[in-house]
Amino acid sequence: MFNKLLRREKHDDSIEYEYRPSDTLFEKGKLFPPTDDLERLAKYERGRKLYEGNFRDLPKRAQELLKDTPHVKRLQSLYLAVNLTDIIIHKPADLMFSEDPSFESGMNADSTEQLRLSSIVEENDMSALGQELVVGAGIRGDAFIKTYFSYREDFSELPFVPKGVEMEAIIESQDPSTVFPELARGSKKKFKAVNIAQIEWVMELNGEEHPYLNVERHLAGFIQYRRFKLNPLPQIITEYKVTQKQYEILEEVATDRDHDVVETGVPMNLIRHIPYKATDTHWNGISSTEKIESLIYAINDRLTQIDYILLKHSDPTAYGPDLQQVEMTWGGRYIPMRKEEVAPSYMTWDGKLADAFKQLETLINLVFQVSETPQWLFGTTIGNAGGTGTSHTDGSAIKARFMPILSKVKRIRTNIDRAFRDSLYISQLLENTANEIGFTHYTAVYPKIRWRDGLPANEKELAEVMQIRTGGRPTIDVRTAIKNMDGLDDAQAEAIIEAMEKDGEADKLAQPEDFNKFDPLAQVDVEEEKPEEKETEEVDE
Incomplete structure (x- = not known):
């Protein structure tokens, strides 16, 4: 009730904007998380539980429908859950990063720009990071990456930094549930500031724990650090199908930092947003889990009910002549019958199992269809789901069969590509601004990424087509051929070419x-x- 009194009426997001001058999300007397973000955070939590297969706190339609009947306890004990979201969400990430993309500066292989770009990519393991981001965005709809300049290891427990360790540009993922963007005036997608806010429980000397809110407010060129003390007794919110805690901000306290405002030297925000699927109506991304959430619930309920019906059929009620109230099992026994007595039999009922299995098949097919993922992609199908996908051998036929999932991968890759290139460019600016001792200054370049679709390529077929189209003339140089075939960058390709030339001289x-x-x-x-x-x-x- 108290939360509803504090809650204000929302504006129509489709035609109206909201402007609050000289106001930030976190101030004394306000609530954390902000009320406007509760629905987004609840969606993140439901998606996470759906992905992990944790259905304990998620809706169960059959149990809710039969909650006032004796069947509810049996359904709860027989509840079955199938985790289809796991394999569906991982498949785009597998196709996108099964082969490492190439990162190019447009300079020579031995240039400082290309060497530094390759070093940043290697040190931050961009392929593994990208796979992690695609999976996370599929679960929640949003992913964020943060770029900063610091030591890669945490040396806070040591009295000094070990000798020879240098600071470097670091690119890492940021949990979307800790990110609270502030929109620019008159915009639904542009951020004027991005807040990273997390609750820290501190153990006091008297043994009591108190919650504190650490806020890291990112602006273009600056970072502002703030710290607040929270009320340890939160409000419990259950409006969005999950249990959420909302704390009251009591006061602002010192951050214990040398400087609460730090200049980054980069005229850009260090936090980059990656939506899984974006529209022009709002900045929030759309996840895979929210599209198939209701279908997954229906599949689990149908599996539970089928299991319940089969168990009832395995031990049906028997009827027959009165045997002087003696209870006995029917299996393996001989029962003498008289002419006027009723023959023993079982009570059976029509559980409509055929219809139940047909609906289950339809629900599973709908999940794959809504997810833009062919069912045969996983090596098996249920019912008539479009074949197995193994009858096509040439490249064009394979790509035609993979068209739904490839289109999905390209759409996701568009957002990943922009965020990766921005972060790599920011990393170059950060290390040039830091200008550590012994560092060679260079001009930061906006990189280009060469992606692969993850499908097996028919090199022979491609070479034959190129030979026909060019009349037998060469269409590719040795360096590019090596880069494309083996997924190498310029420096690695140059090393292979030099080795080939030496082998050629030796074999002359x-x-x-x-x-x-x-x-x-x-x-x-x-x-x-x-x-x-x-x-x-x-x-x-």
């Missing part, structure tokens, strides 16, 4: 004159033959 075929050139006996024979020729000429004269 020797000509006969090469042996004579270095054979001393051959030279002697030539010199001895010349006088004989002169003597022959004199005799002829």
Whole structure:
């Protein structure tokens, strides 16, 4: 009730904007998380539980429908849950990063710009980071990456930083449930500031725990640090199908930092947003889990009910002649019957199992269809779901079969590509701004990423097509061919080319004159033959 009194009426997001001058999300007397973000955070939590297969606190339709009947306890004990979201969410990430993308600066392979770019990519393991971001965005709809300049390891427990350790540009993922953006005035997608806010429970000397809110407010070129003390007794919110805690901000306290405002030296926000699927109506991304959430609930309920029906059929109620109230099992026993007595039998009922299995098949097919993922992609299908996907061998046919999932991967890759390139560019700006001792200054370049679709390529088919189209002329140089075939960058391709040239010199075929050139006996024979020729000429004269 108290939360509803504090809650204000929302505006129509489709045609209206909200502007609050000189006001931040976190101030004394306000609530954390902010009320406007509760629905978004609840969606994140439901998606996480759905992905992890934790259905304990998620809706169960059959139990809710039969909660006032004796069946509810049996359904709860027989509840089955199938975690289809796991394999569906991981497949785009597997296709996108099964082959490492190439990061290029547009400079020579041995240039400082390309060497630094390759070093940043290698040190931050961008392929593993990208797979993690795609999976996280599929669960929640949003992913964020944060770029900063610091030590990669945490040396807070040491009295000093070990010798030889240098600060570097770090790119890492940021949990979306800790990110609270502030929109620019008149915009639904542009951020004027991005807040990273997390609750920290501190153990006091008297043994009591108190919650504190640490806020890291990112602006273009600056970072502002703040710290607040919270009320340890939160309000419990259950409006959005999950249990949420909302704390009251009591007061602002010192951060214990040397400077609460730090200049980054980069005229950009260090936090980059990656939506899984974006629209022009709001900045929030749309996840895979929210599209199939109700279907997953229906599948689990149907599996539970089928299991319940089969268990009831395995132990049906029997009826027959009165055996003087003696309870016995029917299996393996001989029961004598009289003419006027009723033959023993079982009570059976029509559980509509065929219809139940048909609906289950339809629900599973709908999950894959809504997810834009062919069911045969996982090596098996249920019912008539479009074949197995193994009858096509040429490249064009395979790509045609993979078209739904490839289109989905390309859409996700568009957002990943922009965020990765921004973060790599920011990393170059940060290390140039830091200008550590011994660092060679260079001009930061906005990189280009060469992606692969993750499908097996038919190189022979591709080479034949290229040969026909060009009339037998070469269409690719050695460097590019090596880069494309093996997924290498310029420096790695250059090293292979140099090794190939050395092997070519070693394998060069020797000509006969090469042996004579270095054979001393051959030279002697030539010199001895010349006088004989002169003597022959004199005799002829």
